[in-house]
Amino acid sequence: MTRPYVVPLEEIRRELMVMNSRFIATLAPAFNIDEARAFMARIRKEFADASHNVPVYIIGGGNTVTEYFSDDGEPSGTSGKPALAVLRGSGLGDAVLVITRYFGGTLLGTGGLVKAYTESAQLVVHAVGRGERVSVHVALLAIPYNLLERVRLITARRNGGILGEDFAGDITLTVRFPVDVFDLFQSDLRELSAGKIQAEIIETKEMIVPVAV
Numbered sequence: 001m002t003r004p005y006v007v008p009l010e011e012i013r014r015e016l017m018v019m020n021s022r023f024i025a026t027l028a029p030a031f032n033i034d035e036a037r038a039f040m041a042r043i044r045k046e047f048a049d050a051s052h053n054v055p056v057y058i059i060g061g062g063n064t065v066t067e068y069f070s071d072d073g074e075p076s077g078t079s080g081k082p083a084l085a086v087l088r089g090s091g092l093g094d095a096v097l098v099i100t101r102y103f104g105g106t107l108l109g110t111g112g113l114v115k116a117y118t119e120s121a122q123l124v125v126h127a128v129g130r131g132e133r134v135s136v137h138v139a140l141l142a143i144p145y146n147l148l149e150r151v152r153l154i155t156a157r158r159n160g161g162i163l164g165e166d167f168a169g170d171i172t173l174t175v176r177f178p179v180d181v182f183d184l185f186q187s188d189l190r191e192l193s194a195g196k197i198q199a200e201i202i203e204t205k206e207m208i209v210p211v212a213v
Helices: 033-046 080-090 109-127 145-157 179-193
Strands: 006-008 012-018 021-029 052-061 064-069 095-102 130-143 161-167 171-178 200-210
Touching: 006 021, 012 109, 021 109, 033 052, 033 064, 033 095, 052 080, 064 080, 080 095, 080 109, 095 109, 130 145, 130 179, 145 161, 145 171, 145 179, 171 179
Parallel strands: none
Antiparallel strands: 006 130, 012 021, 021 095, 052 064, 052 095, 130 171, 130 200, 161 171
């Protein structure tokens, strides 16, 4: 089972002006290196006339990560490295960031570049919604009509979700639970039904669950 870690929920973009240079930071989720590279290529194409498109990514999370950065023609250590430091410090995994620069005619110096790229990265890192990438079970169970509301309450209490309700002779529910709480839900069902009801797992997959920042 994948250990939960925090990932970006969506693609976002923020801009910063520094001494007439325009910095455009675009951050997105990427769940493998190919996705990160495709995103980087798309941003380079979108801003093909820019002075620089500085890419960084962190694929994976926790202690198992693959990191990458490039200065894309900026002086060594002034752009990709500080941007990656911000991304690493944010705690985000499975994240790719490209900072686009349109040169404004005024040299910023190495210290100015580090500051500008750092602040650009911070803008998107602080603004992006966050979620956890967790393993979940999708399961089916059949219940009598008189237990529907109680099963709904149990599902909510165990941080599960009801994906579908099919009303026939009984009610067939499609539910989804984080793997680490599914056994607790099964125990609740047995207690509720004197051991007669049990959910059947039909799929195990990974998904992104929003978390409060």
